[in-house]
Amino acid sequence: MSEGSNTPGPVDPGARVGEGSDESRESDPSAFTTSSALRRVALYGTVLALVAFYLTPIETGLVTAIKTSEAVRTTLPFLPPGPDGFTVxxxxxxxxxxxxxxxxxxxxxxxxxxxxxxxxxxxxxxxxxxxxxxxxxxxxxxxxxxxxxxxxxxxxxxxxxxxxxxxxxxxxxxxxxxxxxxxxxxxxxxxxxxxxxxxxxxxxxxxxxxxxxxxxxxxxxxxxxxxxxxxxxxxxxxxxxxxxxxxxxxxxxxxxxxxxxxxxxxxxxxxxxxxxxxxxxxxxxxxxxxxxxxxxxxxxxxxxxxxxxxxxxxxxxxxxxxx
Amino acid sequence: MARTELDHVTKVYAESAGSDVVAVDDVSIDVADGEFLVLVGPSGCGKSTTLRMVAGLETVTEGEIRLDGRVINDVPAKDRDIAMVFQSYALYPHMTVRENMSFGLEESTDMPDDEIRERVERTAETMDIGDLLDRTPGELSGGQQQRVALGRAIVRDPAVFLLDEPLSNLDAKLRGEMRTELQRLQDELDVTTIYVTHDQTEAMTMGDRIAILDGGRLQQVGTPLECYHEPRNLFVAGFVGEPPMNFFEVNLTDGALVGANFEYPLSEATLADVRGHDELVLGIRPEDVELVVGDESRSSGGAETGHDFRTTVDVVEPLGNENQVHLRFVRGDGADEQGGRGGATAEGERTEANAEELVATVSGMRQVEPRQDVVARIPEDAIQLFDRETGEALHNRELESAEVAEPNP
Missing domain, CATH: 1.10.3720.10 (MetI-like)
Structure with missing residues (x-):
């Protein structure tokens, strides 16, 4: 976070002389928002991947348990069976x-x-x-x-x-x-x-x-x-x-x-x-x-x-x- | 109610390394029936261990503890008919106040439930916690918990009541109130009470008698005023009293006490007390030090006895009712020692030579300013003299003056 706010925006050095303080105040937050949004996407992506990783075996087990022996052979393990392949x-x-x-x-x-x-x-x-x-x-x-x-x-x-x-x-x-x-x-x-x-x-x-x-x-x-x-x-x-x-x-x-x-x-x-x-x-x-x-x-x-x-x-x- | 005797009680903790630690060393105290005895001393002096031995929570290494003449060394804690209030209160957190107070009666007596109930309610009323009976300790303030802890002990109507620093977790104001209330309660119940504290104010104000411990050894047992005015040794003199007694290391030369900053001539009577001891400690209570201004000293007799000393005020601590004045001795220029003594030692040295200071307590109405020059008078009838080697008291303040300090003639 501190890194993001310290990074100066793409500001012309010449422009900064006159109104430097205002410029930097405006450009910093925008840089901050972009990078934090990216961070957030990466975070959610990782979390979702981990959820999938940990839940897949259980999900696979559950869908397998409701398949007929025929459906087990014809469908992928983690995909649910079709209507005719379902059984309790x-x-x-x-x-x-x-x-x-x-x-x-x-x-x-x-x-x-x-x-x-x-x-x-x-x-x-x-x-x-x-x-x-x-x-x-x-x-x-x-x-x-x-x-x-x-x-x-x-x-x-x-x-x-x-x-x-x-x-x-x-x-x-x-x-x-x-x-x-x-x-x-x-x-x-x-x-x-x-x-x-x-x-x-x-x-x-x-x-x-x-x-x-x-x-x-x-x-x-x-x-x-x-x-x-x-x-x-x-x-x-x-x-x-x-x-x-x-x-x-x-x-x-x-x-x-x-x-x-x-x-x-x-x-x-x-x-x-x-x-x-x-x-x-x-x-x-x-x-x-x-x-x-x-x-x-x-x-x-x-x-x-x-x-x-x-x-x-x-x-x-x-x-x-x-x- | 019972007389409690500690007869040459010693407690030794055997350390695994082989070295033994003597926590309590040959302590004998006789607590009369209904008496309020305060065990006081600095932390680690063995006062809590002593109390715990009476309670049966620690074994006694040597000596006997007797309750009404019966030796109770080997009686388990639960059968001693003793109630104790702990510093942490030690309430049972899962029980309501009522259950906390009933527990002891349920466990130690065959009392029927209604009677227990009635007794708990009656005690709760006395302790002013009647409306807290159905709450749990977690819902109470520190002061209320303290009351419950006391109530829990009182309701059992024990033979002996033990209190282990029960007020130390309260704020100053509440502590003052509880001090008075405890005294009132103890007086009403008339139960033999042993109270442990490190606070000499509590000891002085509450106890019928106080027993002062240091390093596991009993230093003195006596009424608060005895310990205050006639301390048996240097430790007691320094421990009892706030602000503490002033001490100066002095040598006896030529009928006078010679210290780093002053000489103090002694009368024949006092000299007789200290005969045979040369290295002494002079003690004087702050309230016995008189501050005299300017010419007054010359006219009022201090000059002749040589008990007036020139000092400079260092710090003044106003307390409203009194001022605590920290003084430094001024030396040299012939301004001190009106008697002309000590000229040889004084020469060459100049002013405020030593860090030794003298604390005097004067009336709060009296104006004393820092850096002001004042004359401090140390009256001979108020001084205490101790042997520097052993700490033993050789000369106590004169009895007449001590008696004046007591309220009853």
Missing amino acids: EKWVYAFDALSHGMVNSMLFTIPSTILCAVFGSMAAYGLTLVDWRGQIAVLALFIAGIFIPYQAVIIPLSEFWSIWMNLDERLAFLWALPLLEPHHATILELIVTHTGYGIPICTILFRAQYKTMSWEMIEAARLDGASLWRGYRRIVLPLSVPMFAVVFIFQFTQVWNEFLFSLTIIRSVGDPAASVTLILSGLGEALEGVDFPLRMAGAFIAALPTLVVYVLFADQFAEGVRV
Whole structure:
């Protein structure tokens, strides 16, 4: 901007002698407007190009999902199908195929998300707002827990559940109860696994917020007669609602989209406990070729719950991120 | 209500590097039931740590803290029946004023809900915050938050009331009002109160007694006037009083105090107090310095005692009710030391030799101009003498004059 206004207009040096100041005052703004208009065009052009760049895959996915197999072959991927190439049949099929996987995924995602948040918050309280010896060492363990790669644990993990724990036999007495089925043992295994894996990162997230809390306020609660637990329950917990939203969204997305644990613990797409990601991985795969519209429709259906969670907690999330 | 005793209390923080930091060193204070004790000292003197040990927020390294004779060193904070007001108020931001005030009663007693409600409302009325009960702390001004914080502590009717610099976040006018109100409240409630502040004015005006701490050590415990007129050492003398006491480094030679700018002859009685100490500090309160003009000095006896000194006015700070006059000693030309003493040291040097200045407080009605020459009289019955090495007070101002300063005969 300063560059534009400093650049002298195309003024005859001779003319400037007499009325220099007036001339330059008039010519500068015009030079400024031209260059700023150009700048603006360039800016909008770039923004539009970026929007197109980022939205094209999604748009392509959407239009592909509503095409018939015939239309996929005859039209360009990102162009919508003609009237005879349009169908919602793939969505219906994908929904049928994924629905029980969605139910299973919900069954382990929701509990483990809640457990992660609750345990993470409690652990953070104990590690941040309570003073005791050796808490740094414990905190170091939590931080280390974040960096354990999934690949490193999948074999011990599947051994642990299938050989050592063997939940579906040990809990056999439960399966006679209404609403409970043997495959819920696998769901339970997934809940515990995801909770264990999610607690460290949730703890660190909560700790970041708790460190900003007034230490004097915690002390005031103690002097007011509140025990450690009551101080958490009545002071810290209500104040960490925004952070719970952040953790819910984050953890729900993580667990819902997770594939490796599903693969190793559930093992087969045909298992009644199969998760949505596991079923999705095999959806539309066939000897005669990949059914792209079906895969796309399935992908959108599988992504829907995470979007819903984000929308539900968006306000709280914004507040939590600010903390 | 309870008597609170600190018996040789010491707090040591073990640093990771191996060096220990002694925050509070062997402090013993006995706070009587219903007494208002002010712990005062410069920042980092250990006053807050002392208070926090009484509250149970810090452990006691050595010594005992007793509440009504019962040792409470190991009683957790929540069971001590102590209420505390923090400097930051520490209100619970997600609760309304009513919930803030009820919290302590709900957590520490089995009181039924109606009774809690009634008590909170009654206290809120006393504190003049009855109409704020349904607001949250975020909607209140600093002064209102301060009242809520006090109300929250009062409503619990604790055995001991601890206040940690509760007024330091208020503006000067509000602070003055709250000072009076706190005193009134404490008087009405008659609860043992320990009040921490770094502000000596608060200490002087509010406390039944004040305890002055420096570097973790207790310097003096006494009524405000005792500490003011009979400071036990140099630190107390300099800390209490505004503007602070004037100090001059002097040596005792030949029955007189010889400073950089003056000589001050002492009477036999005073000499007896300082016998055996040569390196001294002379202290005089600004309001005890008299300014005498011209001939007056010769007729009123200052000349004979040698306690009049020629000075030049440097700066005048008018406060309306009084003027604070900064004076510089004038030397040489035989104009000073009417007694003729110190001629040997004075010769050769010329005027205003030293940065040492003397502050005098005079009536606000009295006209004093900068660069004016005045004679400052330092009456011997108002001087304090301290050992320069140890800071220990050797001679306090004479008691008769101290008693005159007190309102009751």
